[in-house]
Amino acid sequence: MADTVIIGKYRKLIESLYKKTDSGNLTWEPSVLFGGFETRVGDKLVIFDMVHTGASVPDYEIKIANAELKIVESFRDTDLHDEGASDVLGFPTYFRLMEAMYGSIQRKNSGVEAILDDLIDNLS
Numbered sequence: 001m002a003d004t005v006i007i008g009k010y011r012k013l014i015e016s017l018y019k020k021t022d023s024g025n026l027t028w029e030p031s032v033l034f035g036g037f038e039t040r041v042g043d044k045l046v047i048f049d050m051v052h053t054g055a056s057v058p059d060y061e062i063k064i065a066n067a068e069l070k071i072v073e074s075f076r077d078t079d080l081h082d083e084g085a086s087d088v089l090g091f092p093t094y095f096r097l098m099e100a101m102y103g104s105i106q107r108k109n110s111g112v113e114a115i116l117d118d119l120i121d122n123l124s
Contacts, residue, residue: 010080015097017101018089022101028105031047034049037106045064045065045069046063047062048061049061060076061074061075077094077095078095
């Protein structure tokens with residue numbers, strides 16, 4: 001189990017990734033090498049994936065790779081311990097924040113948002 005300092009850094013990283021993604025300042029692409037989606041931050045690679053564990057809901061996992069593409073750290077929403085986190089950027093838990101972010105990234109990469117906009121425009 002990670003210590004509280006590291007958990008705090010994981011939380012801050014997820015919150016920063018969410019804000020940058022939500023504002024359109026961070027682009028995620030499908031990750032051929034690692035699965036899920038990836039984005040570059042400087043010379044580091046951040047990989048975001050949904051992991052099916054056999055539970056009723058998936059885990060959301062962040063992996064961090066160095067410049068040589070070696071995974072140097074990983075964590076899941078379950079590692080973030082939501083105790084004391086009554087509001088995580090408008091979400092009740094880190095799981096819900098990561099779930100929403102993953103869904104948004106997935107929709108953008110599939111092109112469904114543009115398709116829905118086109119359909120709505122054509123039906124207006």
